[in-house]
Amino acid sequence: EVQLVESGGGLVQPGGSLRLSCAASGFTVSSNYMSWVRQAPGKGLEWVSVIYSGGSTYYADSVKGRFTISRDNSKNTLYLQMNSLRAEDTAVYYCASKIVGATGFGSGIDYWGQGTLVTVSS
């Protein structure tokens, strides 16, 4: 059974940093596509970043240069390092995965975590 469990959210001051983690089980993180999606309070979904199985990473313009997506294969865990945080980064951050091959090879999301709340405020 695929499971994604996020952690690391919390309250941080503007300009601060935070690292989110996503522990995966039921599949191998390094062999599949892993992404982060966020949702500001009362708003829609916003794609943040993706890391493909080959290691390529891509970011939304809104976070480029401030956020870094990475993975630890030995821990089967995905990370999102968030620096220079702004009030507009306040959101629930979801970890998401696509099982390559099982649902084709195009970009997308099959499974979602429950999310972790990040609040940027002084």
Place this chain on the structure above:
Amino acid sequence: QAVVTQEPSLTVSPGGTVTLTCGSSTGAVTSGHYPYWFQQKPGQAPRTLIYDTSNKHSWTPARFSGSLLGGKAALTLSGAQPEDEAEYYCLLSYSGVLWVFGGGTKLTVL
């Protein structure tokens, strides 16, 4: 930056049929955008319904179907149930380097 558009809200009667659409500011939506559809209920994480335009997951109710329609991706719900009341989002991929969600459609079953 591409913009993906969805109807802000739609209403369907119980047992009725409704089609939600997903358009792109860059032109026609094609299978190469790998259209995905998600359902989100209040207080819950999203759930994937449709992948690669028209494919269903094992948990996707049979009454949901996906297609391309008039240059847009479409999600059709046939035989709406009260539990289908939710927010629906589409996702398009642009050459794999940019993913963009639509703004969401609030579906009311009334």
